[in-house]
Each structure stands twice: as structure tokens, then as C-alpha cells.
């Protein structure tokens with residue numbers, strides 16, 4: 001018996017070494033952790049249960065039968081994050097560059113199937129060179145098996161991808177179909193085809209970082225939802241994110257103990273909005289003062305910063321927050337902001353996370369660049385996303401709610417349950433200057449008349465009361481009591497139920 005146990009231990013030791021000491025040292029020299037080290041950091045201590053540690057590839061092409069490494073380039077299993085079950089797979093770059101073989105794909109699909117069956121989140125840690133070249137179509141088939149499962153699980157369990165090294169070819173498409181992608185700055189990059197192929201096909205010379213580093217995907221392309229400085233910080237942040245997320249679309253949001261009084265008043269909010277309506281202020285201050293313990297996990301922080309999206313908690317329960325940001329482009333809605341917020345709203349609705357909307361928006365961004373770029377379709381995405389929500393929706397208008405953007409940003413008319421406005425709110429078709437120049441065009445030469453008309457327009461329309469008189473705003477609230485009002489609204493809305501007509505699926509304006 002002793003012999004057998006020793007043999008088992010020796011085989012486990014061999015598997016744990018992956019591609020061997022030399023390749024592990026090379027991995028560390030690049031500032032990256034190994035697949036197993038990453039899993040250790042991601043999961044609660046000693047909670048990881050590994051599967052398929054001895055799986056090997058079955059390829060015999062190009063002498064591959066002579067080079068087999070147990071585990072075959074991916075470490076898979078399950079564990080816990082702050083006591084809640086998650087499934088995980090981590091590509092092991094030290095084994096055939098983490099490339100995907102038929103057997104490697106089978107390990108991943110096994111975990112995907114289990115995560116779906118157990119209704120628990122799945123997290124993929126990527127550091128890989130795409131399809132195992134020696135396996136040809138078997139590797140392509142393996143990817144397609146993974147992709148199909150990504151789609152089946154979409155909207156049922158949260159799927160998170162973390163890019164921690166190269167990620168090329170087939171390895172970008174599975175993350176692209178998951179809910180969130182995070183990257184590590186300077187050591188990770190994602191692209192469909194690498195710099196060498198780019199050079200051959202388009203004669204462009206680019207570095208891997210310029211083509212698909214975190215500085216591109218978390219800022220310009222919006223492929224990634226965030227970037228962190230190193231493996232350790234990144235994994236700790238993923239743990240934080242998991243704490244906000246439901247385990248599945250039917251589990252309900254997690255409830256954590258909160259020591260933050262839901263009745264807490266914030267007198268400083270009474271002066272957050274400047275007297276001059278054209279002056280910016282930081283909407284994040286409001287978010288941080290409303291959510292429990294100022295704990296806010298921002299999604300896509302560096303992309304389309306004119307809108308803020310992220311998760312917070314109220315009375316210990318997760319809420320999604322969508323907020324116009326007057327500090328950037330005056331909080332205007334453009335194509336990027338609309339797409340960013342639409343995707344976030346759809347995630348929240350799919351996973352039964354109530355949505356809090358803070359609104360200060362001067363409208364949609366005019367101009368040929370926006371129109372040629374499809375602003376109509378992109379803006380419609382956000383309108384569509386909010387309109388199909390069945391989760392509790394609470395909206396607070398802090399200042400401007402102009403034009404179509406008023407309708408889009410969770411107005412009463414498209415399904416919001418509770419609509420509050422601060423006394424500083426201005427709910428109108430447009431600002432005073434634009435409005436007066438159109439409806440009193442004939443008086444434009446007469447400064448006094450125009451000034452009088454402007455004042456008249458401001459008094460009548462640039463306030464929350466025209467909307468409140470019609471019941472479009474449920475109550476004009478004092479800014480300092482915003483947290484209390486929101487907490488009470490969310491509590492009342494817990495049992496919300498909305499029936500939608502049966503359909504196969506909608507036709508979102510993609």
C-alpha cells in the first residue's frame with residue numbers, strides 16, 4: 001500500500017510541475033504566476049479540488065506521442081470564494097504554451113458542464129497560444145465545443161475571463177462570449193491574429209501591446225472590462241467582484257452583513273450640484289455616498305468615462321449602478337457610452353440585480369462622427385436594454401434630463417418603478433439657450449426679448465416640477481436623504497413581478 005501511495009504522490013508531484021522547473025522560472029521571470037499559483041490566490045485557502053490532473057493529449061502527429069505532460073496545459077476544478085462555490089480553469093503556459101488540444105478542451109467542457117449543472121459561476125484564467133497546432137481540426141473542434149457551452153450558459157451563470165498572458169486565436173473568442181473580461185497590464189494581450197500576421201496581411205507594424213494590450217482593450221476597444229497592475233491584484237479584485245455577483249440567474253443576489261445605516265443622511269450632497277448648471281461635478285461622489293461602506297466595483301472604468309457602470313450594495317444586497325458622469329463630455333450619451341451601459345443593464349436584468357440610475361445628461365452627442373458611427377442603433381441598445389428590464393429600477397435625476405436621453409435613462413415610461421428628482425433637476429426637451437433660439441428665432445436680434453424668454457423657459461421647464469405635476473417623477477427629494485429613499489424603495493421592490501409576453505428571443509438592435 002505504501003508503494004502505491006508513494007507512486008500516487010510522485011505522479012501528482014510530476015503533474016504539479018507542469019512544463020518543468022525551467023519553464024516555471026521563465027514564467028516568473030516575465031512577472032507572471034503559474035496556473036496553480038493563480039488558482040491558490042483566487043480561491044479560499046485549501047478549497048481547490050482539482051479534476052483531471054493526469055489527462056494527456058492523444059496526438060501522434062509530429063512526434064507528439066513522445067511528448068506528453070500530465071494535465072495537458074490546463075488546470076481545472078472547483079473551489080470557493082468567501083465560502084461560495086465557483087468553478088475554475090487556468091491555462092498552464094508552461095505546457096505547450098497553454099495551447100488547446102482535444103483533451104485540453106474536454107477538461108474545460110467538463111468544468112463548464114458542471115458549473116452549469118451546479119448553477120455556479122465559472123472563471124477562466126487565460127495565458128495561452130491558441131489552438132494546438134499539431135492537433136489541427138481536433139483543436140478547432142475543441143474550441144467550438146467550449147464556445148457552444150459559453151452561449152448556453154450565458155444569462156444562467158456568471159462567466160468571467162481573466163487574461164493573464166498571451167491570448168490568441170481561439171482563446172479570444174471564448175472570453176468574448178463571457179460576461180466580463182479582465183486583463184493584467186503589460187503582461188497580457190488579446191488578438192485574433194498576432195503582429196506577424198498583421199504585418200504580412202496589412203503591412204502594418206505593431207507591437208503586441210499596441211495591437212491588443214490592456215491599454216487598448218480596457219480603454220479603446222472595450223473588449224476588456226478592466227485592467228490591473230499584476231496577477232495578484234487582478235485575482236484579488238476578481239474575488240471582490242464574485243462577492244457582488246449572484247451564483248446564477250435564479251439564486252438571487254448575495255446578501256452580506258452591512259454595518260452601514262440605510263437611514264444615513266449625507267448633508268454634503270445638498271451642495272454637490274454646482275449653482276452654475278454648466279459646471280461639472282463628480283457623480284462618483286454621489287455613488288460612493290449612497291452605496292454601503294462606499295464599496296463600489298466599477299466595470300469598464302476607463303472606457304466611455306462619460307457613463308459610470310458598476311456594482312455596489314444597499315443594505316447588504318447587490319445593486320447595479322448606471323450613472324451619467326458630468327465630469328467627462330458633460331455626461332453626454334454617445335455611441336460608446338450607450339453600448340457600455342446597455343451591456344451592463346442587460347447583465348443586471350439577466351441576473352436579477354436591481355438597477356439604480358443616477359441621471360445628469362444633456363442629451364445624445366450631435367455630429368457626423370456619431371451619426372456615421374451608428375449612434376441611432378447604439379443609443380437604441382440602451383433604450384432597448386432598459387425597456388426590457390423586469391428587475392427593480394430606481395432612478396434619481398440630479399440635474400439635466402434632456403431630450404431622448406430623458407426617456408432612455410430609466411424613465412417611468414419605459415418601466416422604472418421609482419423615479420426621484422433632486423430640486424436641481426431640469427427635465428426638458430433641451431437646455432434654455434437651444435430651446436429659445438428655435439422657438440423664438442424671429443427675436444434673435446433682440447437681446448432683451450431673448451433674455452426674458454430664456455428666463456421664462458428656465459422658470460417653467462428647467463425644474464423637476466413640470467414632470468412631477470404629471471406624476472413622471474414620484475417625489476422631489478432632498479439630496480442628503482438619497483440613500484435612505486433608495487434603500488426604502490429597493491426594500492419595497494423586492495417582490496417585484498412583471499409578466500412579459502412569450503417570445504423565442506428579442507431582436508436587440510445589434
Ligand code: HXC
Pocket residue numbers: 095096097098099128129130131132133134140143166168169170171173194
Ligand atoms: C502548440 C504552442 C503553441 C500552439 C505556443 N506553443 N503556441 N504549441 N500550439 N498554438 C508552444 C511553443 O512551441 C513553446 O514550446 C511554448 O509553447 C512557448 O511558446 P513561445 O513561442 O516560446 O513563447 P512566447 O515567445 O512567449 O510566445 C507566445 C506566443 C507564441 C505569442 C503565444 O507562441 C505564438 O505566437 N503562438 C502561436 C499563436 C497562434 O497563432 N496560435 C494559433 C491560433 S489559430 P516549448 O516546447 O519551446 O516550450 C487558432 C484557431 C482557433 O487558435 C480559431 C477558433 C475560432
